[in-house]
Amino acid sequence: MSRQSLSKAHQKITELSWEPTFATPATRFGTDYKFDKAPKKDPLKQILRSYFPMEEEKDNRVFGAMDGAIRGNMFRQVQERWMEWQKLFLSIIPFPEISAARAMPMAIDAVPNPEIHNGLAVQMIDEVRHSTIQMNLKRLYMNHYIDPAGFDITEKAFSNNYAGTIGRQFGEGFITGDAITAANIYLTVVAETAFTNTLFVAMPSEAAANGDYLLPTVFHSVQSDESRHISNGYSILLMALADEDNRQLLERDLRYAWWNNHCVVDAAIGTFIEYGTKDRRKERDSYAEMWRRWIYDDYYRSYLIPLEKYGLKIPHDLVEEAWNRIINKGYVHETAQFFATGWPVNYWRIDAMTDVDFEWFEYKYPGWYSKYGKWWENYNRLAYPGLNKPIAFEDVGYQYPHRCWTCMVPCLIREDMVTEKVDGTWKTYCSETCAWTDMKAFRPEYEGRATPNMGRLTGHREWETLHHNRDLADIVKDLGYVRDDGKTLIPQPHLHLDDPKKLWTLDDLRGINFASPNILLNQMSDADREAHIADYKAGGPGGRTSAAAAAFASA
Numbered sequence: 001m002s003r004q005s006l007s008k009a010h011q012k013i014t015e016l017s018w019e020p021t022f023a024t025p026a027t028r029f030g031t032d033y034k035f036d037k038a039p040k041k042d043p044l045k046q047i048l049r050s051y052f053p054m055e056e057e058k059d060n061r062v063f064g065a066m067d068g069a070i071r072g073n074m075f076r077q078v079q080e081r082w083m084e085w086q087k088l089f090l091s092i093i094p095f096p097e098i099s100a101a102r103a104m105p106m107a108i109d110a111v112p113n114p115e116i117h118n119g120l121a122v123q124m125i126d127e128v129r130h131s132t133i134q135m136n137l138k139r140l141y142m143n144h145y146i147d148p149a150g151f152d153i154t155e156k157a158f159s160n161n162y163a164g165t166i167g168r169q170f171g172e173g174f175i176t177g178d179a180i181t182a183a184n185i186y187l188t189v190v191a192e193t194a195f196t197n198t199l200f201v202a203m204p205s206e207a208a209a210n211g212d213y214l215l216p217t218v219f220h221s222v223q224s225d226e227s228r229h230i231s232n233g234y235s236i237l238l239m240a241l242a243d244e245d246n247r248q249l250l251e252r253d254l255r256y257a258w259w260n261n262h263c264v265v266d267a268a269i270g271t272f273i274e275y276g277t278k279d280r281r282k283e284r285d286s287y288a289e290m291w292r293r294w295i296y297d298d299y300y301r302s303y304l305i306p307l308e309k310y311g312l313k314i315p316h317d318l319v320e321e322a323w324n325r326i327i328n329k330g331y332v333h334e335t336a337q338f339f340a341t342g343w344p345v346n347y348w349r350i351d352a353m354t355d356v357d358f359e360w361f362e363y364k365y366p367g368w369y370s371k372y373g374k375w376w377e378n379y380n381r382l383a384y385p386g387l388n389k390p391i392a393f394e395d396v397g398y399q400y401p402h403r404c405w406t407c408m409v410p411c412l413i414r415e416d417m418v419t420e421k422v423d424g425t426w427k428t429y430c431s432e433t434c435a436w437t438d439m440k441a442f443r444p445e446y447e448g449r450a451t452p453n454m455g456r457l458t459g460h461r462e463w464e465t466l467h468h469n470r471d472l473a474d475i476v477k478d479l480g481y482v483r484d485d486g487k488t489l490i491p492q493p494h495l496h497l498d499d500p501k502k503l504w505t506l507d508d509l510r511g512i513n514f515a516s517p518n519i520l521l522n523q524m525s526d527a528d529r530e531a532h533i534a535d536y537k538a539g540g541p542g543g544r545t546s547a548a549a550a551a552f553a554s555a
């Protein structure tokens with residue numbers, strides 16, 4: 001088929017678009033954006049006749065790599081430390097993918113442009129493919145990895161886990177609320193254009209360094225569709241810019257979307273890359289170095305900043321603050337420590353850090369050891385059952401954190417926590433911007449203008465409040481994170497599966513009470529609450545209580 005006839009075919013597709021008269025379309029998520037004045041062009045003329053052979057070829061390569069991984073005995077060489085984190089990652093990631101698929105009809109309804117509709121329909125097929133090949137990858141890991149426990153329950157565990165809730169918040173951001181906020185600015189303009197670089201490029205490279213060459217094949221197959229999605233997003237962004245009235249909403253949404261993506265993706269992917277790896281060659285990039293190159297230089301400087309020529313205000317302050325959190329405030333390290341603190345309620349195993357890891361962290365992040373080293377030594381010391389409780393319930397100077405009601409990552413940078421009474425309850429936020437998101441952006445009115453289509457952050461979002469004042473053994477049993485013998489836990493704070501004496505069971509958790517920091521906060525008198533908040537904000541780094549923080553500061 002010649003180039004010319006491809007264009008003709010594409011032209012024909014747009015002519016075939018029609019509005020059904022036989023049914024009234026149900027609009028679940030509308031938009032407050034206006035597109036009356038928008039130009040109607042699709043820069044990436046994709047038609048299915050050329051699309052399907054290309055995707056078929058990509059799928060064939062993925063299947064070939066899967067076959068090769070099994071024949072090549074990849075599972076004998078892959079690092080356990082790395083593979084364990086895949087139980088979490090591969091439980092989360094198919095959900096944002098299928099949410100991206102579901103976001104496409106929302107965007108199609110919201111944007112009156114048949115050319116774009118075609119591009120969005122193609123993206124929908126892409127996203128279904130992504131979700132499917134990732135689920136298939138997970139199935140292969142489950143069948144071949146030495147410890148399938150955890151992989152086999154990922155769909156259920158994703159929905160009831162205290163880390164899964166962060167991923168759920170992320171994926172639901174694509175499919176709820178204002179259709180353009182969700183499906184265009186949050187999903188495409190920010191998540192796909194910026195953060196897939198660390199998700200689908202940086203992470204696969206770390207996987208390969210840990211002996212897993214299958215994950216890179218799958219995720220590069222995903223990432224190579226992303227240019228099409230980025231192009232879809234940019235087209236809609238340009239359409240929105242044609243109407244001056246949209247600018248206020250665009251600026252609001254860029255702030256929300258940038259910050260929320262940073263909170264979630266940098267927490268998760270940063271942890272997988274930096275605490276899931278065994279490869280400590282110093283010439284390899286740290287997460288911060290990759291972030292600087294791919295997100296700061298490539299996305300911020302070459303994509304976001306040029307939008308200023310359209311008169312759009314770019315969230316420079318939030319880009320700088322995200323970088324500041326990563327490089328100065330230990331955002332990734334605080335998150336990894338939180339996940340390790342909560343090991344009994346995970347469904348994967350977290351390896352302790354060793355001297356080799358310490359040296360690498362100190363090299364890449366000077367001062368790391370003084371902040372986090374002792375805690376990881378304690379994690380190692382308290383790794384086996386019998387003599388002590390899990391580390392979260394022993395006195396190591398660590399205070400279990402409050403949750404951020406918006407991004408669902410805890411308020412780990414203690415001094416930045418914001419506490420407000422919102423919709424009748426005291427809520428905690430990890431940052432000013434997360435507080436603004438809930439209190440100002442996700443409301444039916446924004447700066448005096450009606451925004452009826454904007455979503456709201458409601459429901460049983462916070463994991464800890466669901467399990468308040470329960471016995472830890474009952475919580476873990478109900479979550480289903482127990483092995484086939486009915487008592488040994490799936491999560492363990494070490495990798496020594498071969499020695500039964502080292503494996504924690506439900507009996508080791510019996511009698512430990514779990515309390516929700518948010519419920520306790522809401523039960524306090526005003527004076528107690530104020531004192532508690534001041535004390536919390538005086539804590540850190542490394543989750544230190546205020547007393548431990550004072551000792552740290554004077555040392």
Ligand SMILES: [Fe+2]
Nearest residue numbers: 097100127130
């Ligand atoms: Fe995708």
Ligand SMILES: [Fe+2]
Nearest residue numbers: 100192226229
């Ligand atoms: Fe995508």
Ligand SMILES: [Zn+2]
Nearest residue numbers: 404407430434
């Ligand atoms: Zn937050």
